[in-house]
Amino acid sequence: MTIRTLMTTAAALSxxxxxxxxxxNIGASLxxxxxxxxxxDPEAKTLRMEVDKINAAGxxxxxxxxxxxxxxxxxxxxxxxxxxxxxxxxxxxxVIGGTTTGPTMAMIPVFEDAEIPFISLAGAVEIIEPVNxxxxxxxxxxxxxxxxxxxxxxxxxxSKVGMISGSDGFGKSMQAQCKGVAEAAGVEIVADEVYGxxxxxxxxxxxxxxxSGAEAILNSGMGQGPAVVTRNHTQxxxxxxxxxxxxxxxKQFIELAGTEAAEGVRLPAAALLVADxxxxxxxxxxxxxxxxxxxxxxxxxxxxxxxGHAYDALYILKAAIEKAGSTEPxxxxxxxxxxxxxxxxxxxxxxxxxxxxxxxxxxFEMLEIKDGEWTIVAE
Amino acid sequence: MSExxxxxxxxxxxxxxxxxxxxxxxxxxxxxxxxxxxxxxxVMLGGMLTVFAYAAxxxxxxxxxxxxxxxxxxxxxxxxxxxxxxxxxxxxxxxxITIGASIFLRGVAQVLFGKQIHRFPSFSGDTPFRIGGAxxxxxxxxxxxxxxxxxxxxxLFFTKTLTGKAVLATSNNRLAAQLVGxxxxxxxxxxxxxxxxxxxxxxxxxxxxxxxxxxxxxxxALKGFAAAMLGGMGNPxxxxxxxxxxxxxxxxxxxxxxxxxxxxxxxxxxxxxxxIMPQGLFGAKQTERV
Numbered sequence: 001m002t003i004r005t006l007m008t009t010a011a012a013l014s015x016x017x018x019x020x021x022x023x024x025n026i027g028a029s030l031x032x033x034x035x036x037x038x039x040x041d042p043e044a045k046t047l048r049m050e051v052d053k054i055n056a057a058g059x060x061x062x063x064x065x066x067x068x069x070x071x072x073x074x075x076x077x078x079x080x081x082x083x084x085x086x087x088x089x090x091x092x093x094x095v096i097g098g099t100t101t102g103p104t105m106a107m108i109p110v111f112e113d114a115e116i117p118f119i120s121l122a123g124a125v126e127i128i129e130p131v132n133x134x135x136x137x138x139x140x141x142x143x144x145x146x147x148x149x150x151x152x153x154x155x156x157x158x159s160k161v162g163m164i165s166g167s168d169g170f171g172k173s174m175q176a177q178c179k180g181v182a183e184a185a186g187v188e189i190v191a192d193e194v195y196g197x198x199x200x201x202x203x204x205x206x207x208x209x210x211x212s213g214a215e216a217i218l219n220s221g222m223g224q225g226p227a228v229v230t231r232n233h234t235q236x237x238x239x240x241x242x243x244x245x246x247x248x249x250x251k252q253f254i255e256l257a258g259t260e261a262a263e264g265v266r267l268p269a270a271a272l273l274v275a276d277x278x279x280x281x282x283x284x285x286x287x288x289x290x291x292x293x294x295x296x297x298x299x300x301x302x303x304x305x306x307x308g309h310a311y312d313a314l315y316i317l318k319a320a321i322e323k324a325g326s327t328e329p330x331x332x333x334x335x336x337x338x339x340x341x342x343x344x345x346x347x348x349x350x351x352x353x354x355x356x357x358x359x360x361x362x363x364f365e366m367l368e369i370k371d372g373e374w375t376i377v378a379e
Numbered sequence: 380m381s382e383x384x385x386x387x388x389x390x391x392x393x394x395x396x397x398x399x400x401x402x403x404x405x406x407x408x409x410x411x412x413x414x415x416x417x418x419x420x421x422v423m424l425g426g427m428l429t430v431f432a433y434a435a436x437x438x439x440x441x442x443x444x445x446x447x448x449x450x451x452x453x454x455x456x457x458x459x460x461x462x463x464x465x466x467x468x469x470x471x472x473x474x475x476i477t478i479g480a481s482i483f484l485r486g487v488a489q490v491l492f493g494k495q496i497h498r499f500p501s502f503s504g505d506t507p508f509r510i511g512g513a514x515x516x517x518x519x520x521x522x523x524x525x526x527x528x529x530x531x532x533x534x535l536f537f538t539k540t541l542t543g544k545a546v547l548a549t550s551n552n553r554l555a556a557q558l559v560g561x562x563x564x565x566x567x568x569x570x571x572x573x574x575x576x577x578x579x580x581x582x583x584x585x586x587x588x589x590x591x592x593x594x595x596x597x598x599x600a601l602k603g604f605a606a607a608m609l610g611g612m613g614n615p616x617x618x619x620x621x622x623x624x625x626x627x628x629x630x631x632x633x634x635x636x637x638x639x640x641x642x643x644x645x646x647x648x649x650x651x652x653x654x655i656m657p658q659g660l661f662g663a664k665q666t667e668r669v
Contacts, residue, residue, distance in 0.1 A: 035594065037494035167639075193638045198598035200396050200589040203389040203514075204634035207382055224496050224590040235507045235514050236385070256498050256590055258505060301495070 023066040024059070024327050026051075026317065027092035029082040029107065030121075030310075031099035034073035035168075035197075038223070038252075040099040042295075042307030043121055044069055047096065049298050050314050060321050068092065072103050079103030083110040093327045096313045098122050099306075101169055108135055117320075117333040119313040121306070123247075124173045128356040136336055136356045138312040138346055139305075140270070140364060142170075142220070145246050146178035148268040148364045150185035152377070153216045153243070162191035162214030162240065164205050164229060166221030170247050171197070174220035190214050197225050202232045214240050222247030227256035234261040241266065246364070249273055250304035259372035266377065268364040270305045272345045273374050283343045291345055308345030316342055316349060381512025386634035387627065388510075392519040394626020396589060398526045399581035400603025401610065401618035403574050405533060408613045410546045410570035413473045417457065417481040419600025420488070421575045424450045425582025426591035427488060430497040439499065447579040453484070454575025458568050481596065488593040501587040518587045525584040526619060529577055533615040546570055609649050611662025620660060625649070 028047055031040030051067040059065060068090050070082040079098060086092045087110060094117045098104030101124040108127075111118040112134050120127050120137040127137050153161065161182070165175035171194070182189050191212035193205035206229070209217055217240050219229045226248045233242045242265050244253070249269035254262045271278055275288040291311050292303040319342060320335035321327060339358065342349040347363025366377040400422055407415045428446035433439055461476050468476075502521050507514035536543040548556040549566045557563055582591065589595065602625065610621025625645055632644035652660065 033489065033494070037489075037594075038496065038592075041494050193633075195633075195638060196642060198589075198595070199393075200585070201389045201392045201630070204386045204630050205638045207385045208634065208638075211382065224592070227496075227498075227590060228588075231505070234505075235516055237514070252495060256496060258500075260505065301493075 024063050024321065025066050025068060025090055025092040026314075027086035027090055027095040028067065028069045028097040029072045029079050029086065029095070029103065030069060030097050031074035031103070032069075032071040034075065035223075036074040036100045038304075039121075039306040040071075040074070042299075042301070042304050043097075043099060043310035044071075045299055046295060046307040046310040047314060049295070050311060053294075054314075054318065060318055061325065063327070072099075074100055074103060076102040076106035080106040080110060083107040087111070087114040087116060092116065093329050094119070094317055094321075094332055096121065096310065096317065098127075101127065101173060104137075108132060111135070114329075115333075116329045117317075117336055119317060119336075121309040121313060123170065125177065131354060131356050133337075133353075134333060136316075136351060136358075138316070138344070138349070139309045140246060140268075140346060140359055141177075141357065142174035142245070143177040143181060144359070144361055144364065145174065145268050146181050147185060148361055148366065149218060149243050149245075149266075150178075150182065150187050151361075152266065152268075152366050154186055156216070156241075158215040158241075159187050160190045160213055160215045161187050162193075162209035162212055162217045163189055164191075164193045164195065164202065164209060164217065164219050164221075166197050166223070166225045167194050168197040168221070168223070168225075171221040171225070174245055174247070178218065178220060195221075195225060195229070197221070197223055199225065200228065202229050203236060206232050206236055206238060210236065210238050210240070216240050216243060218243045218245075220245045220247070224256060227253060230257035230265060231261045243267060246270070246305065249367075250306075251302040252304075254369060254372050262369045262372065265369045267367055269367050269374070270308060270346045270363065271365055272303060272305050272308045274365060274367060274376055277374075277376050284345075284347065287343050288345050305345065312342075312344035312346055312349070315344065382634065384511050384513035386630045388513050388515040388519070389634075390627030390630030391523060391623065392515065392588065392626070393629060394606075394623035395519065395522040395526045396581075396585045396599075396622075397602045397606040397625050398619045398622025399522060399529065399584060400578070400599050401607040401622045402526065402529050402533065402615060403578040403581060404603065404607045405613055405615050405618055406546065406570045406574045406577070408607075409537070409550050410566055411462075411473065412470050412550060413462075413477065414604065414612070415571075415574060416474065416477045416600060416604075417484060417596075418574065418578050418603065419596030419598075420481045420484040421450055421454065421578025421596075422582040422585070422599050422603075423488060423591060423593065423596035424453060424484065424575075425579025426586035426595070427492050427497065427582075427593070428579070429583050429586065430499050430591065431492065433499045439502070442499075443580075443583040446583060447576050450579035450582075451572045451576040454571040454573075454578075455568055457575075458571035462567065462571070463564065481600070485593055485596065492593055494593060496590050496592040498586060498590045516588070518584075522584045522588065525580065526622070529580065530615050530619045537615070542566075542569070605646070605649055608659055609652055611659030614659075614661045617659055617661035 072079040101122040104120040104122040125141040165171040191209040244267040278285040324331040324335035339351040349358040351358040432442035501518040503517040606622035610617025633641040
């Protein structure tokens, strides 16, 4: 095949791939591969599944959604390129994504310039502070997780906290946030250790925490590190109870750490994980049960809160487009900002011009692992 | 005192993992001077295949054997499909081929096994041994024993068997080896099978400690490579000592200095050693004839 035929074929293909007119183009840039794939993968699966469902039910305001997902592999540079492509080539009216904070921060300037509403699925508080009129997010922030954990520690009478954090983006960000709010929460950080995300043994760090007089231990991290910390915590028979972050809120964590080692570990997480244990009058119950059953049937995998963030983003966006009655990005943005009483997997969302997160501490449930299952800690 | 012992145990645990990975580098390097950067992927395959065979209902030991055999076959395929066709290419090109192979294997694993993190149970439970106030897990002892066994087997292989000597001869001078009747293609195939098998064995032994996922090979290969360089590339003794040393340096730095600088400290030591002894601690001195 000559270069010319190749180019013609490519041109023909791209013409075929071009969206039909009256569709609503919604873009996404997610980490479907790379180190954050275990976050981005359920997010992408959720978006595809839910968009198909919405389209099958007649779309939004009678128009079909055309979902364009790019895989940025968690790389901020790639994400920025895809952001530009989404704006210029795909002519999207809104974007979901940025699985992690780095890519999100890299994409924000692009959407701000193009005036396209952007709903991030990443955790860090910097995304919505200070408020950017075009940027929203659905997951709880790491600062909220710190506050929830410290409040629970205080309630148990612990005030000396030993911290052990992963040196990846999530671990570092939460470590910084927790240190920032510790004083206001009335706890003292007596040890501050770190580990590499792929490390196989954290007993030296935990031995030092044990020797520091910590009454409780907080592990900020995600992926496999927290599982190793949990096993080492049991191995060293440390009396101080172990708290994990919302970064490990999937069933996989209990499997990796082992039922025995995970016993008694506490963590803040969204209601999604304990769908069946919620009170019947909890408005979140039908939402989270519905999403969980659907996701598990479709993918055969256990549901995680990460896919839930994508679910929330898509339905908040759907509601906003319906309300705006238009697919003009500016009209969608204005409608997004007026979102109130939206019940999603993360909690009740109320966006205001000053608050583009819209969640309160109540959105977190404090969970404890008992016999390999999540249980809600009575407040 | 119990702290020092705990740091030491931690260092031994981590070091034995590095040593096992490092040992996998030796055979291919000895046969062809190629540093096989797909070695980490062999470790990953060993762990992942065991996870899935075990989940499919095979007993753990059988799952491990299946994983080792399949991985060895992957090693042979890698040699037949990628290395052998490039025969005569400079060593650097072959090394780059192995980097390509590692990316390919990672991609296939990602599609085949998914992106989740996995683990299977430890061989003899998770009840730690208590010695002088410090603790060590039974699985760590398995890894250390595995490292020693592989080291001893390799030592015997290279010094006592004709095949082992044929491997060394192939590396020294391929043409001369062929002239004395050594089938060098067969030697290369064998060395890839053995390296892949050792990598898979490492994966089987370390997965209960490190967990496994499709991309775990990069980090393991990096540390294993560093350990092999520290000890002296190609020397089984060097791989063993280099791995354990690296693990202990990391654990002591994390324990006594700061966990922030644990990796940095390890690499500073490696740089210093290589600065003074470019061949590593036990590497053979090379003389180039001009």
